[in-house]
Amino acid sequence: MEEAESFLNDYEIPFKGIVEQSVAGIYILQDGRMQYVNETFAAMCNVPRSRMTGELLAKLAAPHQVDALLKQYEKRIRGERPGPFVLHTRRPDGSRGYVEIHGNTVQYRGKPAIVGVGLDVTDRIQKQEELSRSRTQLRELMMRLNSVRERERSTVAQELHDVVGGMLTTIKFDISRLGRRLERQENGEVSPSTSVGTAKETTQQLLELVQESIEAVRRIAEGLRPAALDHLGLQDALAQDLKQFEARYGVSCTFDCNRAPLPLSESRELGLYRIFQEAMTNIARHANASEVVVTLTWDDTAVALEILDNGVGISAPPAKGAHLGLLGMRERARDLNGIAEIGPDPARGFRVLVRIPTESTECSQTETP
Incomplete structure (x- = not known):
């Protein structure tokens, strides 16, 4: 024992x-x-x-x-x-x-x-929760994108039907009226002098309607794809939009750029421009700001776009539209292999900073074994 x-x-x-x-x-x-x-x-x-x-x-x-x-x-x-x-x-x-x-x-x-x-298992569960939140956010983002897409399609359809369609109908009516007058002139039913004067007036009206139709189509196309990017480039397009924003909302806007325009791919220019548009929309809707400063900087490796405002910031949790807008900006930056830093700024109301690599940098990183 x-x-x-x-x-x-x-x-x-x-x-x-x-x-x-x-x-x-x-x-x-x-x-x-x-x-x-x-x-x-x-x-x-x-x-x-x-x-x-x-x-x-x-x-x-x-x-x-x-x-x-x-x-x-x-x-x-x-x-x-x-x-x-x-x-x-x-x-x-x-x-x-x-x-x-x-x-x-x-x-x-x-x-x-x-x-x-x-x-x-804290790390494992936190990653699972983060993944679940990301999936929920992506679902919300996809729903918002689909909603925005359908709303844009509805807007374009309404513009085409109400504006362009109405103008084309009027043009068709005026051409038919002009044709009938010319036919009556050929048949001797009206004097040539009277017919000529009326034809000139109708032709002038047609020209004005055609010009209005052209402007309407240009406006619709501008909403789908900003022409300023193609004609002016990113830097001047941002400066132009800021002037329009300042005039429309009475907010003091400043644009700074550290160098002459650097050639960027179409996808990069459009991605940064859409992020800028979303940030400015959030400022107009939620910030109640009196000043906005936009800075565009680039070097041989990266392009950075910073948008600062002195408003009230975004509430926690932010409104659903603002929340999805912030998520959309992050996703656009990620699509361009960049990063987006979004949040309160110590000296101002809110700050959006997006940094994306230049094409040459991205290519060299991809080719490196």
């Missing part, structure tokens, strides 16, 4: 050393209390080991988890295997942590107990 006890003591000494140094949390649970926890498990739960030992299981769980945890405990005591349980904890910095606990039922000191391990 003494030899057996000596053997067990010799065995327990290294076993305890392994348990205490384990990177996994280890615990023994019996009679609804924590009979033993190693230092790792106590640290995962952010509870001192001395206070955790002997503590009721119910007091270790967050209030919304107590019932579920106790039911899990009862199932394990009965010998069932309900699977792991994720315990919500509070980290030392105040952030939420997650400990996944596993356990098996054993006989300990003549009574059923649960011996198990705890694994810190």
Whole structure:
């Protein structure tokens, strides 16, 4: 008997050393209390080991988890295997942590107990939550893009039907009227002098209608694809739009650029321009700003567009439209292999900074093995 006890003591000494140094949390649970926890498990739960030992299981769980945890405990005591349980904890910095606990039922000191391990799965769950949020945001963004696309199509269809269609109908009517007058002249029903004067008036009206139709088509096309980018380039297009914004909303606007225009691909110019448009739309709708400063800088490696305003910023959480607009700007920057820094500015109301690589930089990075 003494030899057996000596053997067990010799065995327990290294076993305890392994348990205490384990990177996994280890615990023994019996009679609804924590009979033993190693230092790792106590640290995962952010509870001192001395206070955790002997503590009721119910007091270790967050209030919304107590019932579920106790039911899990009862199932394990009965010998069932309900699977792991994720315990919500509070980290030392105040952030939420997650400990996944596993356990098996054993006989300990003549009574059923649960011996198990705890694994810190905070990083895994945070990544899952972040992925879930990203998917939700992308779904919202896609819904907004579809809504914007349908609204733009409706606007274009209405413009074509009401404006261009109306003008073409009037042109058709005037041409028919002019044709009838010329026919009456040929038949001798009206004098040539009267017919000529009327024909000139009708022709002038037709020319005016054609010019209005051309301007209407140009306006519609401008909404679909900014002509200023093609004719002026990004730098001058931004400066022109800022002047129009200043005149329309009475907001003081300043545009700064560090150098002469640098040739950019069409996709990069359009992407930066659309980000600028979205930022200015947010300022007009939400910022209540009196001043806007737009800065465009570039070198041989990157192009940066910064938009600052001195308004009230965006509420937390932001309005749905503003929230999706910010997400859209980030996605556009990502599509161009760039980054978007969006948030409050210490000296001003709000700041949008987008930085994208130049084509030469991107090509060299792609070709590097």
